[in-house]
Amino acid sequence: MIDIPSALHQTPLAQAFDPRRNSVNALRLGLAGLVLLSHSLKFQGHEDPLGHLTGGDVDLGTLAVDGFFALSGFLIAGSWAASPSTARYLWRRCLRILPAFWVCLLVSAFVLLPLARLLEFGSLAGFPWTGERSALSYVTSNAALFIQQYEVPGTLGGEPVNGSLYTLFYEFACYLGIGALGALGLLRDRVWPLLAVTAAVWLLTVSELLDGALLTSRSETLETALRFGSMFLAGAVAARLAPRLPMGPAGGALAAVVLVQSLVLASMAPTPEASTLVHVAIAPAAVAYLVLLAGSSPRLHRVGARRDLSYGLYVYAWPAQALLLLVGGAAWPLPVYAAASLGAGLLLALASWTWVESPALRLKSWTPAALRRDRPQGV
Structure with missing residues (x-):
């Protein structure tokens, strides 16, 4: 029988979330795996079941990315609070996202794409190295995080080299937003600045929904920014409310009901743009609550404790899956293709963590010699 008092027990988030003993890395790895599964379906010509239901961009993959952004909002708000300065905060954010991203661009352009060319045509003759x-332009055009060039003609059948990377621009933009609020002194012991920004974004979303997606139907960038920005803000607000935000099964059940309701209403929207806007207007707080409830659990704290492969899996899964298609992956049973994609993605993620991400993160406390202050003698 269900223990009703235990089910109703709620613990404040600040108490439930132990920074040293949580399941955040396991959760991020699971979310990256869900993105991989969604892409596996699409690569093999199937339809994402959730995307089919909602008729838009609210599918398993993007819902997992929603979870990434909500979790990131919570963690990044904490990262800013723990940083001695805005400059140090931004330095650490750059180290976490940029080195591995740049290496992924280089590896994709000059290792994986030539390999794809060999698999497709048996020769590198005519491969577009420069021009x-x-x-080369794939690397230089995309190096600032905003993806301007998705394809390299003559490779992968003209399909995108890596359709997952576009979200990183919005992630970093959220980092900058938190940094700006912090630099203005609007985050120290205050909740209302984040609540005000969140309310403004929500009002814009509702306005767009009522106006028939007047702006977002013309700008995919704005639509994406509204969606992921809303999720990130929900997580950041949760971080500020952590001492008073109750976490527990009852809250999780309520959040799940709200999320399901958002998906049902999204499926009833008349257009894909409206479907996304309905989801964005309703789901962020529920998504944030559910990922934080799962992430606060200590049960899987050992997963990723030494090697966090979630970011590497996210950025390398797509090109790994594309290469597997060139060796017959399209005809494999879905579980086999998904498992092979996961294995290949994890191997690349392990290489990324070992040789790029981990070494970069060791520099988080580094300061250029010219900026170091002389320390008192004897200290």
């Missing part, structure tokens, strides 16, 4: 819309 307009080449392997």
